[in-house]
Amino acid sequence: MSGESLRKGEQTQARILDAAYDLFMAQGYHGTSMRQIAERADLTLGGVYNHFASKEDIWVAVLLERHPYRAVMPLLRTAEGDTAEAFVRNAAQRLVGELSKRKDLLHLMFIELIEFNGAHIPTLYAHIAPELLPLFDVVSARAAGLRPLSLPVLARSFLGFFFSYYVTEALMPPVLRALMGDDALDAFIDIYLHGVLADGVARGELQGATTWRSEAEMHRENPLESAQSATSSFC
DSSP states (O other): OOHHHHHHHHHHHHHHHHHHHHHHHHHOSTTOOHHHHHHHTTOOHHHHHTTOSSHHHHHHHHHHHHSTHHHHHHHHHTOOOSSHHHHHHHHHHHHHHHHHTOTTHHHHHHIIIIISTTTTHHHHHHHHHHHHHHHHHHHHTTOTTSOSOOHHHHHHHHHHHHHHHHHHHHHSOHHHHHHHOTTHHHHHHHHHHHOSSOTTGGGTOOHHHHHHHHHHHHHHHOHHHHHHHHHHHHO
């Protein structure tokens, strides 16, 4: 196959994937037909089958191409920070920042989980795993001060913790987001690094815990007032 033919074939595949992605996001996997994909890509049905044997093959290609790990992993590998804490802070901000650009990601993952019961997640991980190996080297170079945990466990805890931040941020009502303030991500990073126990717990210095209880009691006793205050500050 000539270089020109190869490029043309790649362009056609890209058109198919773009068309399929738009349709999957709008009406789900099972609500989308191969004929609709062909029409959206301005191709014949046979033209689509020349590049993909089935609609599921198209979905897998969309999942692998559109998942943000391709953008996230380079950002994590190049995150700055001479210490483990500085690196984690920078990497977490980069990760959440990149995920926040992808408003479609939850829909993409929900289609995979709900319509396929996660059948293609192992395939996705197989593509992600090689990208993780260089990240292990980056973490190893800043291991001073870290607990002696395996690197895969550290990587999983980091990605899981901050992916959950992204998910809850996307699903949370604006009123609750406002209650958490503008520094919620910084607070999550602190929790990941240091846990939720106050520094002075062992010495009985619980001033921070007392403040937290006071705020919690205020929200519990006056939920409407708290919500109105949060909405006002959010707007």
